[in-house]
Amino acid sequence: MADLSAEQLNEISKGTFADLMGLRVTELGPDRVRGEWTVTPRLHQPAGIQNGGVLCTVVETLASTGGAAWYGERGVVVGVNNNTDFLRAVREGKLTAEATPLHRGGMQQLWQVVISDDDGRLVARGQVRLQNLPHRS
Numbered sequence: 761m762a763d764l765s766a767e768q769l770n771e772i773s774k775g776t777f778a779d780l781m782g783l784r785v786t787e788l789g790p791d792r793v794r795g796e797w798t799v800t801p802r803l804h805q806p807a808g809i810q811n812g813g814v815l816c817t818v819v820e821t822l823a824s825t826g827g828a829a830w831y832g833e834r835g836v837v838v839g840v841n842n843n844t845d846f847l848r849a850v851r852e853g854k855l856t857a858e859a860t861p862l863h864r865g866g867m868q869q870l871w872q873v874v875i876s877d878d879d880g881r882l883v884a885r886g887q888v889r890l891q892n893l894p895h896r897s
């Protein structure tokens with residue numbers, strides 16, 4: 761994960777859960793990860809707005825990707841808590857997300873993810889706590 765480009769990550773993510781909802785990573789690094797997707801009816805809940813689970817998925821994916829890029833060859837990281845606030849309902853259009861670290865410790869990390877619409881309005885804000893898992897010898 762540490763040395764992957766955004767394009768390489770998108771390639772190896774084909775067929776995964778985040779790929780199914782159309783998430784594309786546009787920037788990948790240990791200090792910031794950005795991504796985007798387009799809200800379509802396939803992402804709606806029955807009332808015709810985007811399912812909140814999509815927002816949780818984006819928060820989980822970008823935070824974990826950034827945490828893994830930073831932890832690098834030391835091991836893998838896994839999410840252990842995801843807390844996402846849904847601030848604005850969305851029916852259609854492109855959304856962008858940006859993940860940045862709040863804390864990066866030896867055992868755990870805390871990343872924040874901000875999701876905005878094309879007009880720059882805040883759609884959701886989440887945070888994920890990650891566990892660093894060193895390789896077992």
Ligand SMILES: CC(C)(COP(=O)(O)OP(=O)(O)OC[C@H]1O[C@@H](n2cnc3c(N)ncnc32)[C@H](O)[C@@H]1OP(=O)(O)O)[C@@H](O)C(=O)NCCC(=O)NCCSC(=O)Cc1ccccc1
Nearest residue numbers: 804805806807809810811812813845846847848849850883
């Ligand atoms: C509306 C509120 C909850 C509270 O807003 P506030 O904090 O008070 O802030 P503010 O007053 O600034 O309004 C902000 C904007 O909201 C608009 N607006 C306000 N009132 C109404 C109204 N009565 N009706 C319609 N719109 C209303 C308001 O005009 C403004 O827009 P504007 O600037 O005019 O263009 C907002 O936080 C929100 O929409 N969050 C996202 C929720 C969401 O998408 N959840 C996920 C999907 S659910 C799910 O997945 C579960 C499920 C799964 C499967 C199956 C079934 C279920």
